[in-house]
Amino acid sequence: GQKVVLITGCSSGIGLRIAVTLATDEKKRYHVIATMRDLKKKDKLLEAAGDVYGKTLMLLPLDVCSDESVRQCINSVKDRHIDILINNAGVGLLGPVESISIEEMKRVFDTNFFGVVRMIKEVMPDMKKRRSGHIVVMSSVMGLQGVVFNDVYTASKFAMEGFCESMAVQLLKFNIRLSMIEPGPVHTEFETKMMEEVAKMEYPGVDADTIRYFKDVYLPSSIDIFEAMGQTPEDIAKCTKKVIESDSPRFRNLTNSLYTPIVALKYADETGGLSVNTFYNLLFNFGPLMHITMNILKCLTCSCLRRRTISPD
Numbered sequence: 001g002q003k004v005v006l007i008t009g010c011s012s013g014i015g016l017r018i019a020v021t022l023a024t025d026e027k028k029r030y031h032v033i034a035t036m037r038d039l040k041k042k043d044k045l046l047e048a049a050g051d052v053y054g055k056t057l058m059l060l061p062l063d064v065c066s067d068e069s070v071r072q073c074i075n076s077v078k079d080r081h082i083d084i085l086i087n088n089a090g091v092g093l094l095g096p097v098e099s100i101s102i103e104e105m106k107r108v109f110d111t112n113f114f115g116v117v118r119m120i121k122e123v124m125p126d127m128k129k130r131r132s133g134h135i136v137v138m139s140s141v142m143g144l145q146g147v148v149f150n151d152v153y154t155a156s157k158f159a160m161e162g163f164c165e166s167m168a169v170q171l172l173k174f175n176i177r178l179s180m181i182e183p184g185p186v187h188t189e190f191e192t193k194m195m196e197e198v199a200k201m202e203y204p205g206v207d208a209d210t211i212r213y214f215k216d217v218y219l220p221s222s223i224d225i226f227e228a229m230g231q232t233p234e235d236i237a238k239c240t241k242k243v244i245e246s247d248s249p250r251f252r253n254l255t256n257s258l259y260t261p262i263v264a265l266k267y268a269d270e271t272g273g274l275s276v277n278t279f280y281n282l283l284f285n286f287g288p289l290m291h292i293t294m295n296i297l298k299c300l301t302c303s304c305l306r307r308r309t310i311s312p313d
């Protein structure tokens with residue numbers, strides 16, 4: 001029979017594309033419940049989905065930051081039966097920590113970390129009873145590796161990785177799979193806009209050197225990296241489909257082979273020195289050439305590292 005898939009954050013970007021990719025599956029294997037905070041934003045998804053809306057695709061409102069909304073949403077699913085939960089909703093946060101209030105940081109954690117926890121708590125008991133299910137979480141390379149000026153976003157994704165790594169063990173006992181997907185940069189419409197906005201912003205209370213490192217060193221190399229090695233939401237949707245269709249889904253799934261050497265550094269040197277110094281050199285000594293350096297790293301590392309990536313095709 002059809003598998004019921006519930007996805008969070010489907011009004012744009014990766015979530016929208018996953019919903020469309022699964023709902024248009026040729027063998028019609030999925031009944032997709034695409035959820036979003038505000039159903040007024042449904043047009044882009046419906047346009048992309050075409051005639052599968054009302055057939056393999058339905059919509060429900062869901063705000064992952066609200067206990068009540070999460071409960072209501074899952075209660076309105078037939079028999080509360082969800083085979084595959086895809087936690088995609090997330091928010092970014094970029095900039096010098098001195099300029100970010102604790103309230104703003106909590107908002108990021110409430111979405112990226114507690115949002116996933118809320119969903120898992122609501123869906124897991126039924127999956128446990130049925131002794132089946134698959135929970136997928138849209139993490140990030142930044143869930144495994146800290147990235148300068150993305151301190152709080154990175155922390156929220158690390159928190160989720162830690163939570164899920166712990167949960168995966170007991171869930172396996174109930175025949176429930178848990179998979180993290182760790183994309184590198186992905187082109188979504190917000191990315192360039194966010195970077196442009198951030199470049200224009202003033203940062204009162206932040207010292208001049210920090211602002212310079214952020215705006216003149218970090219931002220150009222970050223934009224360069226997005227342009228040189230960004231994947232598309234389609235790529236990530238295809239990877240996600242592969243993960244849920246695998247007979248033995250892996251726990252971690254990096255999608256961009258340029259990042260496997262980077263992530264390997266931290267496991268190669270448990271003191272952390274290798275990671276910190278490599279990132280320091282990449283940022284402050286290679287700066288605008290960062291993506292070339294990363295490509296060289298990729299070429300120099302053995303192909304077995306690269307093969308550990310999940311590829312879209």
Ligand code: NAD
Binds near residue numbers: 011014037115141183
């Ligand atoms: P996006 O902004 O297009 O999508 C995020 C979606 O989550 C939006 O539709 C937004 O409305 C929704 N959302 C935010 N708060 C919500 C809430 N409280 N309840 C329900 N929905 C909410 O960006 P995206 O790139 O498609 O991001 C999707 C996921 O992929 C995020 O978890 C993000 O951290 C992760 N990710 C993105 C990138 C990238 O470079 N774009 C890289 C790695 C991981």
